[in-house]
Amino acid sequence: MENCIFCKILAGEIPSSKVYEDEAMLAFRDINPQAAVHVLVVPKSHFATLAEMDEAQAELVKQCFVKIPAIAASLGLENGYRLIVNQGEDAGQTVHHLHIHILGGQAMGEKML
Numbered sequence: 281m282e283n284c285i286f287c288k289i290l291a292g293e294i295p296s297s298k299v300y301e302d303e304a305m306l307a308f309r310d311i312n313p314q315a316a317v318h319v320l321v322v323p324k325s326h327f328a329t330l331a332e333m334d335e336a337q338a339e340l341v342k343q344c345f346v347k348i349p350a351i352a353a354s355l356g357l358e359n360g361y362r363l364i365v366n367q368g369e370d371a372g373q374t375v376h377h378l379h380i381h382i383l384g385g386q387a388m389g390e391k392m393l
């Protein structure tokens with residue numbers, strides 16, 4: 281998708297700090313980390329929110345969630361982690377390509393859930 285920063289990262293047009301990749305997803309470190317470990321898991325299909333997702337895209341998202349425990353383990357998050365999937369303006373979604381935040385590497389506190 282033109283002008284989508286995550287599509288450009290998926291295409292290799294913009295560099296990223298990759299932590300995992302397969303046919304369904306790319307996981308890379310967030311440019312503006314909000315925790316000691318902050319990784320984004322991005323399905324390899326452009327859609328902004330779950331409301332716009334088709335069946336094939338839902339399969340990619342399923343594969344992301346199936347793989348996240350292994351990605352988290354590879355990041356040393358044995359003590360736990362938080363997943364966030366911002367949906368739309370009120371949630372503060374700034375990149376309109378669905379992505380799953382993995383946050384960890386520290387006690388997260390109780391302020392956000």
Ligand code: DGP
Pocket residue numbers: 285294296297308309310311312320365366372373374375376
């Ligand atoms: P959200 O607010 O859920 O849409 O989160 C978007 C995240 O994407 C935000 O935490 C910063 C991150 N981000 C934006 N542009 C880039 C980029 O070019 N590279 C990387 N690695 N992360 C980015």
